Amino acid sequence: MRWKHIAAASIVLATMTGCSLVDKLVYRIDINQGNYIDQTAVEELKFGMTKEQVTFLLGPPMLVESGFPNTWYFVQYLKPGHEEPQQKELVLSFNNEGTLVGMKGDYKPGANFFKPIQ
Structure with a gap:
């Protein structure tokens, strides 16, 4: 009779903690989407760079709106x-000439960002 109580208690405990425990044991892949943005590449951006130079550093943008190509x-x-x-x-x-004039977002510009390219 005693082993039935132990078995029932272990089954109840297994069902209560089983979902969270099994969830951690199941392998889940890392999901990367969009652009890989490296802070060191962002620090190399400078005021006055052309679109081609920016593309060389960061790669192509994720989005360029048709009404706002700049x-x-x-x-x-x-x-x-x-x-x-x-x-x-x-x-x-x-700007309309295609040179970099501004930056905002989650990345900090480098110390030389506001120094124009010579």
């Missing part, structure tokens, strides 16, 4: 297996 959006989305997803953005603005 605004480029770089988006990096990372969801590690069992962790919370992370999303970082970088928005670059160009």
